[in-house]
Amino acid sequence: MGKKPENRVERIVNDLLHGRRLKLRAGDAEEKEAITAAARFAAARQGPQRMSPAFRRRLAQTLESAPKETWLTRRAAMVAGLGVAAAALAGGIVGRALEPAGSPAPSATSSPVLPKNGRWTDVGALTDFSEGQGKLVRAGGVRAFVFRQGEAVTAVSSMCSHLPCELWWDRGPSVLQCPCHPVSFTRDGKPSSPSYTLPALNEVKARVSAEGRVEVLGT
Amino acid sequence: MPSEPSGEVVDLPSATRAIDIALDELELVYAFIFARVGNRADAEDLTQQVAMKAFPRLRPSAPASSIRGYLFATARSVLGAFWSTRLGLSQAELHEDLALAIPQGPPSDESVERAQRILAELSDNYRRVLELRFLHGYSLKEVAAEMRSTVGAIKVMQLRALRAAAKVDPDG
Numbered sequence: 194m195g196k197k198p199e200n201r202v203e204r205i206v207n208d209l210l211h212g213r214r215l216k217l218r219a220g221d222a223e224e225k226e227a228i229t230a231a232a233r234f235a236a237a238r239q240g241p242q243r244m245s246p247a248f249r250r251r252l253a254q255t256l257e258s259a260p261k262e263t264w265l266t267r268r269a270a271m272v273a274g275l276g277v278a279a280a281a282l283a284g285g286i287v288g289r290a291l292e293p294a295g296s297p298a299p300s301a302t303s304s305p306v307l308p309k310n311g312r313w314t315d316v317g318a319l320t321d322f323s324e325g326q327g328k329l330v331r332a333g334g335v336r337a338f339v340f341r342q343g344e345a346v347t348a349v350s351s352m353c354s355h356l357p358c359e360l361w362w363d364r365g366p367s368v369l370q371c372p373c374h375p376v377s378f379t380r381d382g383k384p385s386s387p388s389y390t391l392p393a394l395n396e397v398k399a400r401v402s403a404e405g406r407v408e409v410l411g412t
Numbered sequence: 413m414p415s416e417p418s419g420e421v422v423d424l425p426s427a428t429r430a431i432d433i434a435l436d437e438l439e440l441v442y443a444f445i446f447a448r449v450g451n452r453a454d455a456e457d458l459t460q461q462v463a464m465k466a467f468p469r470l471r472p473s474a475p476a477s478s479i480r481g482y483l484f485a486t487a488r489s490v491l492g493a494f495w496s497t498r499l500g501l502s503q504a505e506l507h508e509d510l511a512l513a514i515p516q517g518p519p520s521d522e523s524v525e526r527a528q529r530i531l532a533e534l535s536d537n538y539r540r541v542l543e544l545r546f547l548h549g550y551s552l553k554e555v556a557a558e559m560r561s562t563v564g565a566i567k568v569m570q571l572r573a574l575r576a577a578a579k580v581d582p583d584g
Contacts, residue, residue, distance in 0.1 A: 206546075206574075209451055212451055224571070230574045230577045231450070233527065234574075235450030237523045237526070239446075241443055241523070245452075251460070255460060255467070
């Protein structure tokens, strides 16, 4: 049955329509034109495609590990004054991309930022923070958005969990927007765009001292 | 068949945003490749190959258009090698329109519009079988029922329709 050209092509069509790879065998070359046409129709059925976030991260790892004399290195970024972006590359994207193959899709939670030998940094009086509004602060090498809720504060990393770009607080919809691509995050760090499956922002430890000062765990 | 770019070095804009820019350009490459292989797994593998082949030759400080041109030249070479390896043919024997214009913007409906133009050139039966199978996702059995035919006959018609579609020049 498999030797008839209509059966061979049907097997390939069936794979394509189920999202499977092209598995071509000896003899399929005779139908190369029908097969390439089938691949194009299968693509057209799915419309224009974008890379998945997980694949984009794997590519970022590929670029980061490219030969250092020609590609962005962490040191080069530091020299260019981009310590924050480099740190995000080294600890964020690359860290996730180095996970074993077959690891599960990004979950909605991310680990907190706990710097080795971290120290609490005073970032202002509690009264400097407006209720529910994000304020960008810096605690050494850690940059975070701090949110006041009554007499307490919470904080999340200011770096997008997908691309190494610093977020900004958008007062209108009350979300953190990424300037590099159309994603946003709520004040608790969860992605607010259903079309993107992204990890949540890293939590940053923050507290209010007895003297009414806001402190963030940084470096 | 386009040959793989060799020896050339294309500059990248300053290293600061290089990875972001490169990833955005690779989005276009991915869409280009997907439109030709029709499945995600192969499209990802081939896009990764393009990144690995092209980036050692990219350097700081050139316009994004140069990077795009270089990436697409590499993409054509990688796609050509993919088909020739999978089909056991020399690249010269392949009939692939890899010399299409480089996309100027985000992934568009180009592949969908192209498919519609091809379908419009086919006979009624060929167009119907391909529309039902590919655009509506019908199984062979469902297509046979819809067209009041047998699964065996539809299978043969599907092959002939694909052969006919491959001969249509959608840009002609």
